[in-house]
Amino acid sequence: MPRMIIDVHTHLFPPRMVAARRQLTAADAAFAEMYGDEAARMATADDLLASMDGVGVDVSLAAGFWWRDAALAEEHAGYLLEAAAASDGRIVPFVPLVVPSTGSPGAFGGRLTELAARGARGLGEVRPGNTPGSGEDIDAVLAVAGEAGLAALVHGSEEVGHRYPGKDGGYTPGGLWALMEVCAAPSTRVIAAHWGGGFPFYALMPEVRELLSSGRLAFDTAATSLLYDAAVFARAFELVGAEHVLWGSDYPLRDQSADRAAVEAALHAAGAGSAAREAVLGGNAARFLSLDAG
Numbered sequence: 001m002p003r004m005i006i007d008v009h010t011h012l013f014p015p016r017m018v019a020a021r022r023q024l025t026a027a028d029a030a031f032a033e034m035y036g037d038e039a040a041r042m043a044t045a046d047d048l049l050a051s052m053d054g055v056g057v058d059v060s061l062a063a064g065f066w067w068r069d070a071a072l073a074e075e076h077a078g079y080l081l082e083a084a085a086a087s088d089g090r091i092v093p094f095v096p097l098v099v100p101s102t103g104s105p106g107a108f109g110g111r112l113t114e115l116a117a118r119g120a121r122g123l124g125e126v127r128p129g130n131t132p133g134s135g136e137d138i139d140a141v142l143a144v145a146g147e148a149g150l151a152a153l154v155h156g157s158e159e160v161g162h163r164y165p166g167k168d169g170g171y172t173p174g175g176l177w178a179l180m181e182v183c184a185a186p187s188t189r190v191i192a193a194h195w196g197g198g199f200p201f202y203a204l205m206p207e208v209r210e211l212l213s214s215g216r217l218a219f220d221t222a223a224t225s226l227l228y229d230a231a232v233f234a235r236a237f238e239l240v241g242a243e244h245v246l247w248g249s250d251y252p253l254r255d256q257s258a259d260r261a262a263v264e265a266a267l268h269a270a271g272a273g274s275a276a277r278e279a280v281l282g283g284n285a286a287r288f289l290s291l292d293a294g
């Protein structure tokens with residue numbers, strides 16, 4: 001058994017936001033796209049902890065929603081930090097932050113430090129398409145986040161394929177390359193969600209391989225079964241190496257239990273040995289995010 005099972009991609013909402021779901025759809029178009037359908041699940045910290053207990057997940061990285069409105073982002077961040085503080089290390093908070101178009105990255109240094117001091121471990125799930133500022137403004141803030149001790153979970157957007165709520169507004173492979181060019185500090189840690197929108201193919205380019213060797217970028221498997229054939233695991237291992245792949249479920253969009261089972265089956269089908277399995281299900285995340293294994 002892996003030493004520690006870590007799910008790097010879950011979403012939590014404060015109970016107030018779950019209750020106010022309908023009003024919030026009027027306040028944020030991207031939220032309406034993803035959560036306007038009442039069938040789209042929203043979970044609280046209690047829901048997540050109960051799921052983790054049932055599935056045998058030791059630690060979950062919990063992100064918020066990337067709001068356009070600063071007050072909603074702050075409320076959401078506050079809830080994630082509170083839930084994490086009460087979780088005995090089981091919830092690792094990645095918080096939303098609004099970057100206004102007028103903001104300079106320098107002006108955000110204090111804000112990032114403050115969030116880190118309150119217990120934040122990262123920003124997420126970053127959607128440059130849902131912000132009052134530009135994607136470049138956000139990239140500039142992420143470039144200095146590592147120095148404050150904050151990693152980033154960024155939404156990956158495929159440039160091809162079927163439509164689904166929330167597909168757009170994240171990082172395409174091109175956007176991710178541009179982000180990583182700006183995020184050059186060795187302290188940078190970026191998890192590119194949903195296999196980075198297809199970025200792993202480019203690891204066959206020497207300069208992209210060099211980027212991966214720097215240890216600043218990893219990919220999560222979130223919502224794989226909704227996007228790709230399970231063979232994506234074997235192909236990605238060939239392209240980027242299992243050491244750059246982190247299990248993420250996208251709970252509660254995906255049931256944590258069903259997703260873990262699907263990933264275990266995909267790892268088996270990909271011929272992953274016990275070391276690779278342990279790495280993808282937790283070891284890589286523990287190393288990448290410097291999570292205490294004790």
Ligand SMILES: [Zn+2]
Nearest residue numbers: 125155156193
């Ligand atoms: Zn996402």
